[in-house]
Amino acid sequence: xxxxRGVGSRMSGDLDRDRLSAxxxxxxxxxxxxxxxxxxxxxxxxxxxxxxxGSKRYPETEDEHAVVLHRYNTVLDELFAGTDxxxxxxxxxxxxDGPERPPRRHEVHPEGTxxxxxxxxxxxxxxxxxxxxxxxxxxxxxxxxxxxxxxxxADDALSGVIITDSGLTRIHHPYDGGADVIATSSAExxxxxxxxxxxxxxxxxxx
Numbered sequence: 001x002x003x004x005r006g007v008g009s010r011m012s013g014d015l016d017r018d019r020l021s022a023x024x025x026x027x028x029x030x031x032x033x034x035x036x037x038x039x040x041x042x043x044x045x046x047x048x049x050x051x052x053x054g055s056k057r058y059p060e061t062e063d064e065h066a067v068v069l070h071r072y073n074t075v076l077d078e079l080f081a082g083t084d085x086x087x088x089x090x091x092x093x094x095x096x097d098g099p100e101r102p103p104r105r106h107e108v109h110p111e112g113t114x115x116x117x118x119x120x121x122x123x124x125x126x127x128x129x130x131x132x133x134x135x136x137x138x139x140x141x142x143x144x145x146x147x148x149x150x151x152x153x154a155d156d157a158l159s160g161v162i163i164t165d166s167g168l169t170r171i172h173h174p175y176d177g178g179a180d181v182i183a184t185s186s187a188e189x190x191x192x193x194x195x196x197x198x199x200x201x202x203x204x205x206x207x
Contacts, residue, residue: 015137017113017115020086020115023167023168027169028042028168033134034118034160035090035159035162035171035173035180036160036175038171039173039180044186045182045183045184045185045186045188046182046183047180047181047183047189047192047200048178048179048180048181048200048201048207049075049178049179049196049200050177050178050199050200050201051068051072051154051177051178051179053067053198055177055201058154058155058156058176058177059154065151065154068151068154069147069151071179071199072146072150072154072174072179073143073144073147074196075172075179075181075192075196076146077141078192078195079172079183080141081141083140083141084138084140084165084166085138085145085164085165085166086136086137086164086166086168087109087111087112087137087139087146087149087161087163088112088134088135088136088162089112089135089136089149089158089160089161090105090133090134090135090161091132091133091135092130092132093133096117096119104152104157104158105158108148108149108152108158109137109149111137111139112135112136113135113136114135115135115136116134117131117132117134118131118132119131138166141165146163149161153174153175153176155176156176159175159176161173161174169184170182170183170184178201
């Protein structure tokens with residue numbers, strides 16, 4: 001298991017970094033906020049939706065981008081209508097405060113404040129150490145509020161994005177091709193599944 005220790009960073013803006021960290025540890029004690037790991041850790045509450053008909057991975061036209069954004073926003077609205085959300089984006093670097101990749105993260109999420117950094121330092125080769133930086137902002141949810149970030153995700157320009165409510169009770173992780181949802185319960189997950197049968201993966205594993 002990689003060493004993913006929180007590396008301190010300054011709080012700025014309105015982000016209560018300590019509250020967010022404590023809340024994450026309470027709600028998701030099985031691991032850090034690494035989006036692609038959540039579906040395994042919380043598989044009893046997990047469901048995946050695909051972004052385009054026929055499980056097509058990437059949109060190629062504006063009409064297909066519109067379909068992708070419609071599906072993202074429909075599910076997000078079911079999860080977060082009437083609430084505030086945290087939008088969390090991710091960058092990586094080879095040094096704790098070195099140049100971050102992808103540079104577009106800051107361009108599309110300038111509101112994000114450094115929440116925490118996860119250090120991968122267990123490898124004896126120092127050149128293989130890396131750092132994952134998570135940036136967050138809190139905003140009222142409304143359809144379209146995260147479209148700039150969602151479009152970058154759909155085009156595989158950003159990854160690791162998490163959208164969650166202010167209490168971290170539900171998770172939406174958009175990726176290039178769809179979205180993983182961690183619901184509050186298996187019953188809630190099943191209701192979402194039944195509401196969007198046409199958006200579900202066709203393979204038995206639900207991927």
